[in-house]
Amino acid sequence: WSEHLGPGSVLLHAFALQAVDAVYSDVQQVIQQSKLRQMVTAGGYQMSVSTTNCGELGWVSDLKGYRYERLDPLTGLPWQPMPESLERLAKQAAEAAGYPGFEPDACLINRYDVGCKMSLHQDRNEKDYRWPVVSLSLGLPAIFMFGGDERSDKYSNILLEHGDIMVWGGPDRMRFHGVKQVKPGEHPVCGQTRINLTWRKAG
Ligand code: MD3
Ligand code: FE
Numbered sequence: 001w002s003e004h005l006g007p008g009s010v011l012l013h014a015f016a017l018q019a020v021d022a023v024y025s026d027v028q029q030v031i032q033q034s035k036l037r038q039m040v041t042a043g044g045y046q047m048s049v050s051t052t053n054c055g056e057l058g059w060v061s062d063l064k065g066y067r068y069e070r071l072d073p074l075t076g077l078p079w080q081p082m083p084e085s086l087e088r089l090a091k092q093a094a095e096a097a098g099y100p101g102f103e104p105d106a107c108l109i110n111r112y113d114v115g116c117k118m119s120l121h122q123d124r125n126e127k128d129y130r131w132p133v134v135s136l137s138l139g140l141p142a143i144f145m146f147g148g149d150e151r152s153d154k155y156s157n158i159l160l161e162h163g164d165i166m167v168w169g170g171p172d173r174m175r176f177h178g179v180k181q182v183k184p185g186e187h188p189v190c191g192q193t194r195i196n197l198t199w200r201k202a203g
Helices: 017-033 084-096
Strands: 002-006 009-012 050-054 058-062 065-069 106-113 118-121 133-139 142-146 156-160 165-168 177-179 193-200
Touching (some): 017 050, 017 133, 017 193, 084 165
Antiparallel strands (some): 002 009, 050 106, 058 065, 133 165, 142 156
8 A cells, every 4th residue: 555645755555575585685785895884964973873875876974964975985986886676666666656757876775773763854965856765664663753844843653664665755855854763673584673775866
C-alpha cells in the first residue's frame, strides 16, 4: 500500500522488498570500499549517525558546513559508482510517486546504530529543489518526524520499516524532518542497526 503524507510526498510501504537482497548486498560492497564515518557539523558537533556516499556526488559536512563533493575527503578519491540495483530502485520509486525522469547523481548512506538520531533539519544543499528526494529504510524500524516549513512547527510521527520508501517533492521538499533515537532490537537482515539511503539529484 502507499500513503500520501503531504501534497508532494508519498510513503511506498514495503516497495523495496523484492529488490532488498540485491540492494543490501550492494550497499555492503559500497561501505566496505568507502568507510562509514561520523561527520561533524559547522557548529562543531559530531553526528551520531555514520555516513558515506556513492554516486557522482557525495554529501559531506565539516566545520565549514554542508555541501556535495565529487571526492571522498577521507581518501581524496571519487565516491564509488552508484550500483545499478540502487539507481533502478530509486527511479522506479520516483516514478511510482509521480516524479518521472528522476536521475539521481548522489546516494547518501546513513547508518543508525541503536541510540542514533537525526535532529530536525531541512535539506537545502541541492541545486534544484524541483527534484524530489527518495529514501529507503532498511533494518531496525525508526520514527520519522515530519514537520513543517519552520523548525518550531509541530511534526507528525511516521513509522518507517524495512523496505519502506518515501518520496518527497514539490511543496513538501523543504519541510523540516528528522529521526528519533533508534530503539534496541535485532533485525533478521541488518542486525542491530538501521540503514537509510537517500537519493538526490544534487548537481
Ligand atoms: C523530507 N535522512 O539524510 S530520510 C538526510 O532517515 C535525512 O536518514 C533521514 O534526513 C534518515 O537528510 C530521513 C527522509 C527524508 C529525506 C529528505 C527529505 C525526508 C525528507 C527532504 C524533505 C522532506
Ligand atoms: Fe534530511
